[in-house]
Amino acid sequence: MAYRSPPVLYNENNEERKIGLELEFAGIGLERVADIITSIYGGEVRKNHRYYIEIRNTDLGDFRVELDARILQKMAEEDIFDTADIDIEERSFRKSIEDIIDKLAMSVVPVEIVMPPVSISKFGRLEDLRKKLWEEKAEGTKGSLVHAFGMHINIEAPVLDIETILKYLRAFLLLYPWLLEKLEIDISRKLSPFVDPFPKEFVLKVLDVGYEPSQKEFISDYIKFNPTRNRPLDLLPILAMLDEATVKRKLNGEKNTPRPTFHYRLPNSKIDDLSWTFAKEWNYWIAVEELVQKPEMIEKLAQLYVMRKEKTLVSFKKEWVESIVILLDLNEE
Numbered sequence: 001m002a003y004r005s006p007p008v009l010y011n012e013n014n015e016e017r018k019i020g021l022e023l024e025f026a027g028i029g030l031e032r033v034a035d036i037i038t039s040i041y042g043g044e045v046r047k048n049h050r051y052y053i054e055i056r057n058t059d060l061g062d063f064r065v066e067l068d069a070r071i072l073q074k075m076a077e078e079d080i081f082d083t084a085d086i087d088i089e090e091r092s093f094r095k096s097i098e099d100i101i102d103k104l105a106m107s108v109v110p111v112e113i114v115m116p117p118v119s120i121s122k123f124g125r126l127e128d129l130r131k132k133l134w135e136e137k138a139e140g141t142k143g144s145l146v147h148a149f150g151m152h153i154n155i156e157a158p159v160l161d162i163e164t165i166l167k168y169l170r171a172f173l174l175l176y177p178w179l180l181e182k183l184e185i186d187i188s189r190k191l192s193p194f195v196d197p198f199p200k201e202f203v204l205k206v207l208d209v210g211y212e213p214s215q216k217e218f219i220s221d222y223i224k225f226n227p228t229r230n231r232p233l234d235l236l237p238i239l240a241m242l243d244e245a246t247v248k249r250k251l252n253g254e255k256n257t258p259r260p261t262f263h264y265r266l267p268n269s270k271i272d273d274l275s276w277t278f279a280k281e282w283n284y285w286i287a288v289e290e291l292v293q294k295p296e297m298i299e300k301l302a303q304l305y306v307m308r309k310e311k312t313l314v315s316f317k318k319e320w321v322e323s324i325v326i327l328l329d330l331n332e333e
Helices: 030-041 070-078 088-108 120-135 162-183 187-191 200-207 215-225 236-242 244-251 278-292 295-311 316-327
Strands: 018-025 044-049 052-056 063-067 111-114 151-156 261-264
Touching: 018 120, 030 044, 030 052, 030 063, 030 111, 030 120, 120 278, 151 278, 162 200, 162 215, 162 236, 162 278, 162 295, 162 316, 200 215, 200 295, 215 236, 215 244, 236 244, 236 261, 278 295, 295 316
Parallel strands: none
Antiparallel strands: 018 111, 018 151, 044 052, 052 063, 063 111, 151 261
């Protein structure tokens, strides 16, 4: 499947916009994943500890491979077994305990590859990694009832200002019911807290066409309703680029790395499905990019959304999807 180009290909510095992927899966060990990456893109492997590996200076940039569990990484970083007073005869016992922890962890905790941001024209090169992971029997969201695995797409904003961010958020909120239907979000992810929907009160506030906040007001409103990364479109990284001190202060220690990207967290990880591609997920996102370029349509749809949301209770999502498919000609998406 071919990658579709967004209507705006370049950022405000006239550089091609970049995309980064974060992919969660199970079934392959971290060291083997690192070997797979270097076999495709080259690079140098640096193992920081048993749950965190860096692959530097590849053809595309720097990759990270980690077991996505903070408590396990903390144990490895501090090497808690070495802080205890154990003699050499007990080392084999320590190794057995570590192996047991590893096996238990990898049955429920995803391995995550954090891929370097690449220009849109080079995005297709990441499909080689997807194919190789499939060949190595990587397991995705449907591999187990406890696999609430996802694929996150980090899309560089064309311009860093509140007006642009608000356009993207409005376009996403209007398309969210359609995206949920097209992406067939797995039940394990729906039940997990990782992609909780935006609160209704916040959605209605943002879609009010009279809502024209300043940067300070929008950041305050966003964090008031969303003091978490666990949203289908996480704006905390990009808001921290605009005002890191305020975001950090209001989040009270919540992990958040400033970067000029929309952190789109909705897609499943279908790495064990050969017919699935990164391009397919990206092309669904293009509907958001295209709607952003139609401010009059956004205003019209926002008014319609608010009116229908207030009047329709049971069948709102179904009727809304049917409406925007017609209005935005989404049949071929």
